[in-house]
Amino acid sequence: MARMNMIQAINSALDVLMDRDPDIVVMGEDVGYFGGVFRATAGLQAKYGKTRVFDTPISELGIIGVAVGMGAYGLRPVPEIQFADYIYPALDQLVSEAARLRYRSAGEFIAPITVRSPFGGGIFGGQTHSQSPEGIFTHVAGLKTVVPSTPFDAKGLLIAAIEDNDPVIFFEPKRIYNGPFSGHYDRPARNWSAHEGGEVPEDYYRIELGKAATVRAGEALTVLAYGTMVHVCQGVIEEQGVDAELIDLRTLLPLDIETIEASVRKTGRCLIVHEATRTSGFGAELSALVQERCFHSLEAPIERVTGFDTPYPHSLEWAYFPGPVRIGEAIKKIMKD
């Protein structure tokens, strides 16, 4: 077992799989010689050659369009979109093409592509380097959406995503690339060396898509979160000493509804936390599902803590970020109801 941060774990997943499968190609802006602006593809071009790991023009539409064609040929492309905020020019190729290809060709052509993209805020990235657009993709029939929260999960989930024969949007919470984050931005940053999620096997392993992880078992309430917010919620739960059950969804679509249902039936209370904007966010779907399926177990209204319905502000980042104060207040409210 090695110690890795999330970047190294992602790099390891790509390395392990590229070694096993010659049909995997990695492409994106700056991913080749330089190894990516976050270094996730460092060393891969030197090891696997320029025709399997290469830089692309600055055209997200082109990157995904070309990946769809490569997938139709029989390759298994892993395109990188440098920031999730830049993914919108590729939306038509993802929504109308990659997601629909299997359906419209009755399975004759498929798009086995995994789109990696750093997402989320907490790094003073302003409105163009901080967004969490997962809700746009979970709304699309034919796409899977994955968000890891630890290096161990990132590697296992990325391997499963690349091996999946359907298109997967793989959002990497860049705030926790280097270490878990409690949401206390004024405290010293931690790295992954002290976290069990930083222990990562160097070899091949998979974490099946569609399976949530129970980070912490509890009886008092259920907290549903993913990505960076898993760690923020964990910090608040520990600080408050509340006996919460914390579920890291890991895959948003397909969702692990069984784990969610079982937990809420047990606790009778549910808090949903995400960094993305609130209205029509994935939390709205979670809230509806919990209400539809666990209504008779609920002892309090479902609560959501999310980003506000504004663009991600630069200077007011920590007022926008759903941090410990807001999550703490929501937990108190649910427990009082």
Place this chain on the structure above:
Amino acid sequence: MPSRPNLPPLSLHVPEPKYRPGDAVDFSDNNVPPAGSAPRPAVDARPDAFRDLAYALVRVLDDEGRAVGPWDPRLLPDALRAMLRAMALTRAFDERMYRAQRQGKTSFYMKCTGEEAIACAQAFALHRDDMCFPSYRQQGLLIARDWSLVDMMNQIYSNKGDRLGGKQLPIMYSTREGSFFSISGNLATQLPQAVGWAMASAIKGDTRIAAAWCGEGSTAEGDFHSAMTFATVYRAPVILNVVNNQWAISSFSGFAGGEATTFAARAVGYGIAGLRVDGNDALAVYAATEWAAERARTNQGPTLIEFFTYRAEGHSTSDDPSAYRSTGEPAAWPLGDPIARLKQHLVTLGEWDEERHTAMDLDCANQVKAAQKEAEQNGILGHGMHQPMSTMFDDVFEDLPWHLKEQRRQMLDEAKAAGIETR
């Protein structure tokens, strides 16, 4: 009110086609260069050595039906007759399916009348396993590749025989076996995909190339420009075809930038080989495609070909072109009809005559009629359920996730309770 009265007011140019309904049409000022006048560069020439071709017009068949000049592909009479037959069969297929739509047997159809030379002659110039990424008016590719007409009609009728399970709009064919990529209804999306397919073929050291088609109207899409950029950057073995048929539904080519320059000239800015070709001249279409394919096969990179042609009929069965353009346009089109021109050439060669042409047309009509009869045994759209209701959920993903299983179960339960047939 102008804020700076000493400066002339700005004015906006909104393009307007020359002729609207009721106008007399005169295309005599269209610059149609004589057949044989465009030079044919060596296959390994650099794109910047023949930029003029992006503004010229590659033509082989002259007004007397002779094949002239350096682009004459010197095809044997048998090949010419096969090409003619593919074009005639495509037209017969279109006529029959257009009528089927008007008879209420399906929801939608699109003819390619006047543009048959493009897909048909290109199919003859490409290898059978070269991958085609067509738009919606290249049914001639399938027909020239001898693809089953019954199979195509099954798709048009969304019936029991439809391999696509009734999931796609009529004419949005897909066949991996026929090296024909699933047609999208979204325009120009197939261009970057074709470039990606070609790049993949090059990555794997394959020998197959890719070709893609879009209309002049959709060259305005970002997809076209992304495709051009990726194609030139990686020298992808791909042929990008722009079918300039003058009309994008009711918008003439001026709304895609056609007033300012040619569509082939888009190639110049990207450093891609660019050709502008008489799209109603089957021999010019064949020769240009063969030349571009040879460039692609020998790692000389991509080619952009503009086929200058005319959409002789409506955009689709949902369109009435007499509402926006002069009905005199199709007959006045200076480049003639592609089938008539190839026929004239064969007659000129002494390899064809009226009698054989009439017999061929009759044979094509009968072939289409027989295929239609067979296809209709599998059903027509709207008359009975051709696919079990539950198949709606198939192929969204490779495996059905729980939420789709649940939705399927609910749909079937509700239908059953309401006494609605589900299969």
